[in-house]
Amino acid sequence: MERLVRECFRSEGYVFARKAEEIAKERGLSRIARLASNENPRPPSPLAVELGCQALQRVNRYPDEKVRSLLDTLERHYGDYHFVTGVGMDGVIETVIRTLVDPGDRVAISVPTFSFYRLAAVAQGARVEEVRRNADFSVNAETFVRACRGAKLSFLCTPNNPTGTMTPPGELETILEGIDGVLFLDNAYVEFSGVDYLPLLEKYENLIIGRTMSKVYSLAGLRIGYAFVPGWLAPFYTRAATPFTLNTVSSETARGALLDRTHVEETVARVAVWRERFVRECPLPVTSSGANFVMVDVAPHTGDQAVELLAEQGVIVRSCRSFRGLPDHYVRVSIGEDWENELFLSAVRNL
Template sequence: MKHLIRECFQGEGYVFATRAAEIARAHGHARPARLASNENPAGPSPEAVRRAVDALGCVNRYPDETNRGFADALRAYHGDYRFVASVGMDGIIETVIRTLINDGDEVVVSTPTYSFYGIAVRAQGGTPVSVARRADWSVDPETFIRACKGRKLAFLCSPNNPTGTVTPVEDIKAILDEIKGILFLDAAYIDFCDEDYRPLMKEYDNLIIGRTMSKAFSLAGLRIGYAFVPTWYEPYYMTAATPFTLNSVSQAAGEGALADPSHTIPIVRNVEVWRGRFAKESPYPVAPSGGNFVLVDVAPATAEEVVEQLAARGVIVRSCTSFPGLGDHYIRVSIGEDWENERFLEEISRL
């Protein structure tokens, strides 16, 4: 029956760090340092937990399909913008593609970057078109603009996963001034840097900014994604969206987290401190990062070799060989708990 499966799903999908975890377990590490998934090691806000627990008592009912309470909380936190929500940033990405892309349409993707953009585009029948970044992984606006000509949708991640590169607001404005289609700006890690793209929503009607509650707000397990969208676009998104995508517990937890913004302040500060320490103390070059992770160049070794060696020593990091256009000698290391970060620096120095 395998012949019934669509061709785009017969190859490799999104790559998780499961193999490294299995190696660590095989070497007897019951509690390895988990630095592969860009998770927040700090727990969520107590207010988020309290509201989530309260919401459990009502899960016999469907959630609010409009996510009204969560959207109101987002406006209280960010300002007067229009928002949509879904199951993680991935749900937002899939729904946006669904509203715009027909079979055969080409979608621009700034690479190397998060591989799910291409997976989601192909799933909708479209074709991802990679636009390479410069050698320092910054975006060349002119090259990106030329690639967008005649195409409806483009993806750009900033801070970029996995390189950590932050694209300046001025470059985003230059792109939006010239392209005729929609730019999806994935800002999942924006809480960990000083750039602010939100004011651009007041100037441009061809911009969507994707955000998440998984990182700075410590709610990765509840899969809460949302996006700033132009007013004209919102009803089309809602028409295409899967019904009841964001469950009532997630909505309540998201509202609670947004009501307690001070909870993220020490989390962001800790990330800044450890990014600096990784850059200073790693024996391998570390790229500048605006996210809660860093990219490490482990050449002349390969990423797979280093991942396996670190996993055997109880440190799980991410090989970046699955990121299109990056090469085979980069690993991505999340900022974890202090003991995990110390363990990484200790073990990578021994390689």
């Protein structure tokens, strides 16, 4: 019966980082520096935990299908925008594709980048066109616009995963004015960048800005994504979405996280300090980053070889081999706890 499986799911899917527990057991290590998944090492805001625990007592009932309390909190936090939610930004991406893309439609993606855009588009039957970035991983707006002509949907990540590079708002204006479809701007790491892309929403009705609660808000385990969308799209997105997309605990925990600005400010300040130290003290070339990670050129090693060598010293980083369009001599290193970061700086010198 295996022959019935669709062709797009027969090849390799999303590539996950190896689990710390697996590596610790294999190598007999008591603790592992977990720097592969761009997680926030800080626990969630106490207010987020409090509201989540309160919501746990109500899970015998279905959640509010409109997640009205979370949407109200998002509006108070950011202003009068239209919002949609999903199970992680992955869920938002998947639903946007399901809403807009018919089998055979073109989808353009700026690469190298987060692999799920392509996986989700191909699963919907789209024809994907990958648009290479410049040698320094910046986006050439004119090249991207030319590739996007005739594409119903396009994806661009800033700060970009895994390179950490940012696309200036002015370049995005050139893109938004030149394309004839919708641009999905992935802002998963934007809180760490100091760049504000929200003013673009006031000028362009073909822009979606995706966000997540997994990074700066320390809620990766709850899978909470949301997006700023144009008003015309919101009702159609709701029809295409899976019923009861977010559960009660997730939506209430997210509300608490949004209400605690101190947690975010402290996290961003700490990441900025360590990001600078990684650039300054790492003996290998580090790409300038606006995210909570950096990308390191480990040549002449491959990414996989560097991962294994660092794992022997108790440090897990992410090989960038699975990122299409990126040469196989890079690793991505998250900013973790202080001891984890120090251990990485010590271990990487041995490469």
